[in-house]
Amino acid sequence: MEEKKFDFNSFIGMLLLGGILLWWLNTNKPETETEQQNTTQTEQTSTTTPDTPAIVSNDTIANDSLKQIALKNKLGAFALSAIQGKEGETVIENELVQLTVSNKGGQITKALIKNYKTYDSLPLYVIKDKNASFNINFGTTDNRILNTEDLLFSPTQTKNGENTVLSMKLKVSDTQFLEYRYEIKPNDYRIGFAIRSQGLSNVINNSQQINLNWDLKALRKEKSMRTENMYTYYYYKEDGDVEYLQMKDDEVANDVEWVAYKQHFFSAALLTDTPFTDAKLKSIDFLGEEKDSLFTKTFALNTPLNLQNGELNYNMEWYYGPTDYNLLKTYEGTDLKQISDLGWGIFGFLNRTVFYPVFNMLKGFLGNYGIIIILMTIVVRIILSPVLYKSYLSSAKMKVIRPEMEEINKKYPGKENAMKRQQEIMAVQRKAGVSMMSGCIPALLQMPVFFALFKFFPTNIDFRQKAFLWANDLSSYDIIAKLPIKIPFYGDHISLFPILASIAIFFYMKMNQSQQSAMQAPPQEGMPDMSKMMKYMIYFSPIMMLFFFNNYASGLSLYYFISNLLTITIMFVIKNYVIDETKIHAQIEENKKKPVKKSKFRERLDAAMKQAQEQQEAQKRATQKKKK
The missing domain is CATH 1.20.5 (Single alpha-helices involved in coiled-coils or other helix-helix interfaces)
Structure with missing residues (x-):
């Protein structure tokens, strides 16, 4: 068998082949996690240069595509606005009012009335913390129902002379959109507002009703929530007449030119050049007792909007400002001044033509509103003094002929002689030139003044937060002490001005008792004795006034206190220095001689x-x- 020999050349070849294999494996090994991160960062850095676009992963592209598809399915033609829109707010303002308008819904989310504070010295907002909403509900031609309050508008702020213009657009495309246009002028509480659409005739479904909704929960602003709620009403102008919601909490109105959510001293109003038809108006009272410390009433407007040639085109106006009669009467052609609530009929007439002109004149050169009230009271008492004189003159005449009337009662006693007795008494009065009505008429003439001023002082915003003596707000009640409990019909505090007014009216009625007794005929059989009723009234009236006015405007209590003091003084002067009973008796005797x-x-x-x-x-x- 042949023995194998070692091949040195083959061994060298194998070593070279192994070295080449090891080199190849080492240079092509998988990257570690750190190396992968470094490589990714290097790639991102190198690809975000100004000349090279960033590389977006396939997953990101897929997610964005899915989002756009979802928005397209939900919003249809208005998906572009949601894709391109961004959450945000824009502030527009002048010297009097500041409005914050949100991109979402294109609506006002804050309305601040400058130069005024709440009863607890906070900034005075009509709209804040989502207490209001403005929305247009409409259908589209691809069978969708949309609400503008859920959609994103794109804001553009520009200048129109001195006016600031804010355009909020809900876009289908650059040439197709729904626009809210706000325009605020210098030194004006009114804000121009327009609702317009462009190129949406094939987008908005004109076979479905388009509804405008404006809701507001009225924020509490005054110390007395009960009084504030008393003067909070839903006003509207329908077919040329100003109306307000009464006991019913809702109403359907046509040809509505404006609606006003009027609180005690501040109002929010929406006016339109194109009157609303089939407008649903609603008001809900939050106040049973003073449980809710935030809101007084809630207001709502729901009205259809009509398309013109397939488009929306409404020119409107917002008003966020004080319920100031002197200011609102300058807005000619609107009748907004009627929301000032000066009273109806003769009472409103007296306030407009007498008391406001006198007040405006006095405040032109006086800065203390307590002194203005006192001066107004003096003017009113001087004007009414002739009436008071006539009343006292009649009582003096009745006092002179009273003995004769008592003789007639004795001469014709019994019920069977009642007619004859009455005839004789009337004959004596006629000869003396005296009438029972002469005592009633002066009192009746003073009643319109009483009720007119009952409206004037609590509703005049000029008295709001104006201090006098211990009262820090003449439009609300004064407090000299807090009570540990709340007394029914009285309250949880003690007001001093109503106490002073009640004391003054007690002494006035006590002093007036003799006059009223003289005016009455002697009591007849079967008839009630009016003098006894007068005695009870002397005590009953001051107590009623004390309870009623404890929670009312201190300016009104101040007026009645000063008024009663002046009346007492005038009565004293007339009784002791003007009327002479001796001369009156002589005149009556002369009258008896003359044929009547x-x-x-x-x-x-x-x-x-x-x-x-x-x-x-x-x-x-x-x-x-x-x-x-």
Whole structure:
């Protein structure tokens, strides 16, 4: 057998082949995790130069595509607005009001009224913390129902002269969009507002109703929530007349030119050049007792919007500002001044034509509003002093002839002589030139003034947060002490001005008691004694005033306190220095000598009384015959 020999050349070849294999394996080994991260960072750094676009992973592209598909399925033609839109807010403002408008919904999310504070010295917002919403609900031609409050608008802010313009667009494309256009002017609470669409005639379904919804939960702003709620109403102008929601909490109105969510001293209003039709108006009262410390009432407007040639085109106006009669009356042609609530009929007439002009004149040169109230009270009392004089003169005449009327009562006693007794008393009064109505008429003439001022002081924003003596706000109640418990109908505090007003009215009624007794005829058989009722009223009226006014405007209590003091003073002067009972008695005696010419009304009344008396006597004779 042949022996194998060692081949040195083959061995060298194998070593070279193995070395080449080891080199190849070493230079092509898999990267470690660190090396992979470094390589990725190097690639990203090298590919984000200005000349080279960044590389996006396939997963990112897939996710974005899926998102766009989902938005397209949900929003249809308006998906572009959601894809390109961004969350954010834009602030527009002037010297009086600041508005914050959100990209989401294109709506106002904050409305700050500058130069005013809440009762607890915080910035005064009409809209804040999602207490309001503005939305347009509409259908599309691809059978979708959309709400603008859920969609993203694109903001563009520009200048139009001195005005700031904010355009919020909900885009289908650059040439197709729904736009909210806000325009704010210098030194004005009114903000121009327009709703317009462009190129959407084939996008918006005109066979479905388009609805505008504006809701607001009214934020509490005043110390007395009860009083604030009392003067909070939903006003609207329908077919040329200003109305408000009364006991019903909802209403359907046509040809609505504006709606106003009016609180005690501040209001939010939406005015439109194109009146709303079939507008649903709603108001809900939050207040039973003072449980809710944030809101007073909630307001809602739901109204259809009409398309013109397939497009929306509404010119409107927002108002966020004070419910100030002097300001609102300058907005001619709107009738917004009527939301100031000056009273109806004669009461509103007196406030507009007498009390506001007098007040405006006084505040032109006086800065202390407590002094203005006192001066207004003096003016009112001087104007009404002739009425007070007439009342006292009548009582003085009645006092002079009272002995004669008492003699008639004695001469004709009993129920059977009631008619004759009344005829004789009226004859005495007629000869003396006295009428029972002469005492009532002066009191009736003062009633319109009383009720007009009852509206004037609590609703005049100029008195809001104006201090006088111990009262820090003449539009609300004053406090000199807090009570540990809440007394029904009175409250949890003690106000001093109502106490002073009640004391003054007590002494006024006490002083007036003799006058009222003189005005009354002597009590007749079967008739109530009015003098006893007057005694009870002397105590009852001040107590009622004390309870009622404890939670009311201190400015009004101040007025009644000063008014009663002045009335007492005027009555004292008239009684002691103006009226002379001796002269009055002499004049009455002269009048008795003169023939009294009866009016036709008096003749008919006397004839009727005579006929009634004859019928009474006939019945009496018939009854006596039956007894026989």
